[in-house]
Amino acid sequence: DGGITQSPKYLFRKEGQNVTLSCEQNLNHDAMYWYRQDPGQGLRLIYYSQIVNDFQKGDIAEGYSVSREKKESFPLTVTSAQKNPTAFYLCASSKGEGDPSPLHFGNGTRLTVT
Amino acid sequence: GQNIDQPTEMTATEGAIVQINCTYQTSGFNGLFWYQQHAGEAPTFLSYNVLDGLEEKGRFSSFLSRSKGYSYLLLKELQMKDSASYLCAVMDSNYQLIWGAGTKLIIKP
Numbered sequence: 001d002g003g004i005t006q007s008p009k010y011l012f013r014k015e016g017q018n019v020t021l022s023c024e025q026n027l028n029h030d031a032m033y034w035y036r037q038d039p040g041q042g043l044r045l046i047y048y049s050q051i052v053n054d055f056q057k058g059d060i061a062e063g064y065s066v067s068r069e070k071k072e073s074f075p076l077t078v079t080s081a082q083k084n085p086t087a088f089y090l091c092a093s094s095k096g097e098g099d100p101s102p103l104h105f106g107n108g109t110r111l112t113v114t
Numbered sequence: 115g116q117n118i119d120q121p122t123e124m125t126a127t128e129g130a131i132v133q134i135n136c137t138y139q140t141s142g143f144n145g146l147f148w149y150q151q152h153a154g155e156a157p158t159f160l161s162y163n164v165l166d167g168l169e170e171k172g173r174f175s176s177f178l179s180r181s182k183g184y185s186y187l188l189l190k191e192l193q194m195k196d197s198a199s200y201l202c203a204v205m206d207s208n209y210q211l212i213w214g215a216g217t218k219l220i221i222k223p
Binding site (some may be wrong): 042045066 | 122144145147154155156157158160164201203205209210211212213214215216
């Protein structure tokens with residue numbers, strides 16, 4: 001079965017450390033996305049990528065970085081510059097730009113930074 | 115600016131019907147999505163409306179009025195497993211999704 005895999009499910013880090021969240025998809029989707037979800041707020045877009053080796057900043061990209069070296073993979077690094085990194089992070093994919101097809105989501109990574 | 119409004123929380127009784135409303139103001143419109151999200155889990159796709167009218171899928175239906183910037187999700191024969199958050203999202207003219215904050219639906223026996 002095709003899908004999106006995020007790992008780990010829970011992640012704990014000390015303040016000042018960078019941390020990388022994994023996202024892999026085998027749906028052959030061109031587009032991939034990273035969202036952050038906080039209580040009482042809608043999903044906020046961090047970064048997205050429409051094709052390999054290209055990505056764009058979303059609404060809240062500061063303190064985050066991504067790479068898209070392979071179609072299947074879109075890892076997110078939360079850097080020490082992110083002021084409030086504790087959140088639920090969701091990775092998603094879709095067929096591609098200009099296609100109003102629904103997003104497929106991974107199961108999320110809950111990051112806690114202390 | 116772009117905005118999606120939906121109620122924060124709703125309560126309904128098992129076996130009843132509930133309607134969750136969503137109003138939007140966006141730069142262009144390429145469709146409206148409804149997702150279901152159980153606590154701590156990923157959102158799952160429920161419905162997509164791009165033309166005015168009602169789309170029915172089993173116990174769930176979704177309605178769209180583009181002229182009014184309005185949609186609703188109708189859940190019939192409520193079951194305890196329907197307790198979840200329901201997210202409304204609109205795709206704007208750039209094919210970017212604008213998300214509402216979600217409606218937490220509590221089902222009581």
